[in-house]
Amino acid sequence: xxxxxxxSVLPRKEAFFGLHFDLHPSKTDTELGSDITEQMIENLLxxxxxxxxxxxxxxxxxxxxxxxxxxxxxxxxxxDSLAIWRKVTRRHGVALLIHYSGxxxxxxxxxxxxxxxxxxxxxxDKNITxxxxxxxxxxxxxxxxxxxxxxxxDGYWIDGECWAVKPDWSEAARKxxxxxxxxxxxxxxxxxPHWNExxxxxxxxxxxxxxxxxxxxxxYKPGIxxxxxxxxxxxxxxxxxxxxxxxxGDYSPGGSVDHARFEARYLSSTGMPWxxxxxxxxxxxxxEWSLKPACQLMQEAASVLAQGGGFQIYYNPTRAGWLDAWMxxxxxxxxxxxxxxxxxxxxxxxxxxxxxxxxxxSYFNRADRAGRLYPGWAAVLGKEYNPIQGVLHALLELHYSxxxxxxxxxxxxxxxxxxxxxxxxxxxxxEFHMALLEYVHSGGSLLxxxxxxxxxxxxxxxxxxxxxPAEATMFIRSGEMxxxxxxxxxxxxxxxxxxxGMRFPASDTRKNGKCASTVTRxxxxxxxxxxxxxxDVNYRSHVPVLRNFLGEVMSGLFKPMVxxxxxxxxxxxxxxxxxxxxxxxxxxxxxxLSPRHAVADFLPPVYNVELTAWxxxxxxxxxxxxxxxxxxxxxxxxxxxxxxPRLEIHNVIVLE
Numbered sequence: 001x002x003x004x005x006x007x008s009v010l011p012r013k014e015a016f017f018g019l020h021f022d023l024h025p026s027k028t029d030t031e032l033g034s035d036i037t038e039q040m041i042e043n044l045l046x047x048x049x050x051x052x053x054x055x056x057x058x059x060x061x062x063x064x065x066x067x068x069x070x071x072x073x074x075x076x077x078x079x080d081s082l083a084i085w086r087k088v089t090r091r092h093g094v095a096l097l098i099h100y101s102g103x104x105x106x107x108x109x110x111x112x113x114x115x116x117x118x119x120x121x122x123x124x125d126k127n128i129t130x131x132x133x134x135x136x137x138x139x140x141x142x143x144x145x146x147x148x149x150x151x152x153x154d155g156y157w158i159d160g161e162c163w164a165v166k167p168d169w170s171e172a173a174r175k176x177x178x179x180x181x182x183x184x185x186x187x188x189x190x191x192x193p194h195w196n197e198x199x200x201x202x203x204x205x206x207x208x209x210x211x212x213x214x215x216x217x218x219x220y221k222p223g224i225x226x227x228x229x230x231x232x233x234x235x236x237x238x239x240x241x242x243x244x245x246x247x248x249g250d251y252s253p254g255g256s257v258d259h260a261r262f263e264a265r266y267l268s269s270t271g272m273p274w275x276x277x278x279x280x281x282x283x284x285x286x287x288e289w290s291l292k293p294a295c296q297l298m299q300e301a302a303s304v305l306a307q308g309g310g311f312q313i314y315y316n317p318t319r320a321g322w323l324d325a326w327m328x329x330x331x332x333x334x335x336x337x338x339x340x341x342x343x344x345x346x347x348x349x350x351x352x353x354x355x356x357x358x359x360x361x362s363y364f365n366r367a368d369r370a371g372r373l374y375p376g377w378a379a380v381l382g383k384e385y386n387p388i389q390g391v392l393h394a395l396l397e398l399h400y401s402x403x404x405x406x407x408x409x410x411x412x413x414x415x416x417x418x419x420x421x422x423x424x425x426x427x428x429x430x431e432f433h434m435a436l437l438e439y440v441h442s443g444g445s446l447l448x449x450x451x452x453x454x455x456x457x458x459x460x461x462x463x464x465x466x467x468x469p470a471e472a473t474m475f476i477r478s479g480e481m482x483x484x485x486x487x488x489x490x491x492x493x494x495x496x497x498x499x500x501g502m503r504f505p506a507s508d509t510r511k512n513g514k515c516a517s518t519v520t521r522x523x524x525x526x527x528x529x530x531x532x533x534x535x536d537v538n539y540r541s542h543v544p545v546l547r548n549f550l551g552e553v554m555s556g557l558f559k560p561m562v563x564x565x566x567x568x569x570x571x572x573x574x575x576x577x578x579x580x581x582x583x584x585x586x587x588x589x590x591x592x593l594s595p596r597h598a599v600a601d602f603l604p605p606v607y608n609v610e611l612t613a614w615x616x617x618x619x620x621x622x623x624x625x626x627x628x629x630x631x632x633x634x635x636x637x638x639x640x641x642x643x644x645p646r647l648e649i650h651n652v653i654v655l656e
Contacts, residue, residue: 024059029076062107104160163376275310387424390539397568424450441523462497462520483545
């Protein structure tokens with residue numbers, strides 16, 4: 001075996017690029033580890049050079065892939081996979097973490113029904129453990145200590161947690177609720193007395209549950225690094241309280257660019273080390289999995305790198321643990337793409353422009369009504385987050401640099417943003433509502449989108465509300481074109497406000513037009529509203545008129561620092577790093593969307609992109625990363641005109 005110089009292991013929270021392999025071992029496996037060789041792992045680490053590897057330990061089925069003496073090892077273990085991975089990763093100075101399913105443990109509740117979460121009908125759940133029971137102390141913590149000692153692990157990526165945890169009607173949960181609140185009758189459904197308290201109580205106890213095992217394991221092995229998958233991401237939009245070492249989440253295998261560019265914009269505002277995990281495979285309609293080509297993964301990575309995050313890719317080896325050489329070549333190609341951009345992307349800071357509110361108040365209000373603690377992917381891929389993603393997509397197609405922030409993230413720094421956009425949120429706290437009004441009075445610009453969102457600011461919009469919101473078939477106008485925008489609309493009559501957009505009940509602009517959007521001055525600032533469901537409809541249709549209509553409203557609220565002349569497939573992100581300004585350009589043309597086109601092996605480039613940057617002084621140098629190429633630039637009294645002749649997937653204009 002060739003000898004390699006051992007690299008020092010990079011802490012996981014400092015790591016930029018990694019690989020994730022999970023198998024979710026089961027009781028039907030027959031060949032776990034039988035094909036793993038040191039040479040295969042050597043080839044992978046030599047070609048890809050990841051900062052860390054996360055390998056499987058225990059999946060949702062609850063069976064381990066190593067010979068545990070505490071829980072239930074899969075009967076199919078033929079070779080100790082973790083031992084081989086540990087031996088080779090140590091030789092290369094690569095951190096080794098494990099994938100471990102927490103709250104979701106089917107074997108645990110099969111063998112110990114008393115550990116199960118109890119559903120509202122009184123039946124024990126077949127998969128989900130109770131966060132009020134002994135599972136965490138009798139299995140999770142002891143087993144993680146066991147595997148840590150056996151393989152000298154560097155950390156854990158705990159799966160099956162916030163998106164799997166459920167409200168629990170077990171006796172232990174009921175007693176704890178009564179002790180905490182004094183409420184003796186446990187609610188059963190939305191609308192029952194104390195339902196919201198019941199849900200909020202469970203969310204607090206989940207954070208306490210995670211904190212319990214984090215503290216125990218950090219004390220057991222100081223320096224061990226741990227995260228709970230999706231905790232404190234957009235799926236748990238709360239301030240960071242549990243002592244996780246980094247944040248991470250595996251975004252959707254399909255429609256991945258859209259999912260990644262939304263999630264990355266939220267994570268970049270958490271103040272925590274973070275990464276996102278791409279699935280290295282996808283499947284078509286009624287098909288099985290196929291691996292994504294390198295260019296598809298590069299396009300996904302660009303959305304993450306542009307926001308300053310780390311990137312990892314998830315692959316499934318064979319059940320025997322084998323990874324073919326052609327798979328490794330894809331990993332290596334994507335790794336090289338990321339590495340040459342690391343210096344100009346990783347851990348950069350935002351240049352505030354547009355803030356898009358992810359209202360945690362509205363989010364949990366909807367979750368309570370649906371009876372879910374944390375909606376999980378259902379929020380991002382379902383209706384809960386349609387409006388915010390629809391607005392985000394339109395703003396990005398207009399080439400605005402956008403940050404996605406919850407109330408706790410933007411509070412205290414509203415004034416750094418030129419405009420704050422509220423996408424169809426239903427409720428805000430009184431404190432945050434007043435903070436937004438103060439922001440506008442002090443000179444900021446606020447845009448409320450949606451009938452109910454506008455209703456939150458009805459006393460400040462300079463209009464009268466005519467009746468209640470009502471469902472209506474409507475077409476909005478942008479330029480000379482109309483686009484369908486049906487749904488819930490609020491009729492208004494401008495008083496002091498200016499009408500800046502019209503809507504019509506049919507494709508006939510001669511008659512029955514109504515005001516669709518307004519803008520008015522409030523103190524030193526501006527407050528605007530679009531009185532219909534632009535975000536939700538744009539998410540479901542992406543009709544260009546909707547995007548252009550939004551652009552016309554936004555143009556009256558602020559002037560962006562950077563303007564781009566180019567097609568709508570260019571995402572623009574303004575960041576700072578090492579005293580330099582970075583203008584990230586990510587090409588989303590050809591991105592995979594439909595399950596009938598599961599993978600993308602050609603992404604069309606964009607030619608002759610022109611940018612105008614409004615700056616206080618002329619930069620000393622303008623170059624194009626990752627190759628540090630000088631680019632065409634012209635300084636003209638406060639504006640810098642730049643030209644990028646060809647944009648493939650991702651480039652960064654560096655201004656020094």
